[in-house]
Amino acid sequence: MWKVLSLDNCLRITISTLSGVLAVSLAPVIGTGYFSFLVPVTLYFLCEWIFELVVARKDQVGGWSLWLASWIMPYRGLKTWSGGDLGTFEERIPDSLMCGIALPAKEMVVDPVRSIRTGQLYERQRLYDWLNRRHTDPLTREKACSIDYIDSPLAAEHAKRIGRLLGAEAKPT
Numbered sequence: 001m002w003k004v005l006s007l008d009n010c011l012r013i014t015i016s017t018l019s020g021v022l023a024v025s026l027a028p029v030i031g032t033g034y035f036s037f038l039v040p041v042t043l044y045f046l047c048e049w050i051f052e053l054v055v056a057r058k059d060q061v062g063g064w065s066l067w068l069a070s071w072i073m074p075y076r077g078l079k080t081w082s083g084g085d086l087g088t089f090e091e092r093i094p095d096s097l098m099c100g101i102a103l104p105a106k107e108m109v110v111d112p113v114r115s116i117r118t119g120q121l122y123e124r125q126r127l128y129d130w131l132n133r134r135h136t137d138p139l140t141r142e143k144a145c146s147i148d149y150i151d152s153p154l155a156a157e158h159a160k161r162i163g164r165l166l167g168a169e170a171k172p173t
Contacts, residue, residue: 007064008055012048019047093166097159099123101130101138108163112156113149115139121155 023040058067098106100120111124120139122130127149130138137144 008058012051015047015051016044019044093162097121097155097162099126101126109155109159112152112159114152114155115144116148116150117142117144121152122149 020040023043026039026043054067058064061067093108097108097112099109099112099122100106101122107123109121109123112121113124113127114121115137117137118139122138127138128146131144131146135144136142137148
């Protein structure tokens with residue numbers, strides 16, 4: 001019963017009623033014939049379509065209060081990147097995309113994995129070589145194994161983008 005009285009359905013009924021009232025009030029202005037039928041029906045379906053888009057956006061951002069807030073400031077929940085702003089061009093490789101093991105010169109990650117303990121990014125092959133030799137986390141020196149690290153596809157995408165912007169091409173292995 002409460003689903004019938006949800007805010008979505010109440011708004012749908014209100015919009016349908018208002019579009020119907022507007023359509024009926026426009027009918028005498030339009031005249032007779034097909035247009036007197038076609039315009040109100042088109043107006044009704046247009047209002048329903050717009051409402052469905054609004055409800056889909058509401059569901060995407062997580063509710064009516066967040067939908068209203070999205071009119072004030074853009075929703076960034078689907079585009080979260082902890083390493084920096086994806087929309088900015090960087091003249092150099094950011095430290096957040098550098099492998100923590102590649103010494104003496106740090107290198108940008110190509111196939112990154114992230115530590116679930118520290119959040120540090122590492123190049124997959126360099127990290128696995130480190131773990132096979134030392135069995136410790138490179139940053140904290142605590143005992144670690146390969147299941148303590150997860151793929152980081154967003155970091156890989158960002159690294160590829162920066163590499164393309166700087167004119168670097170990944171070497172095939």
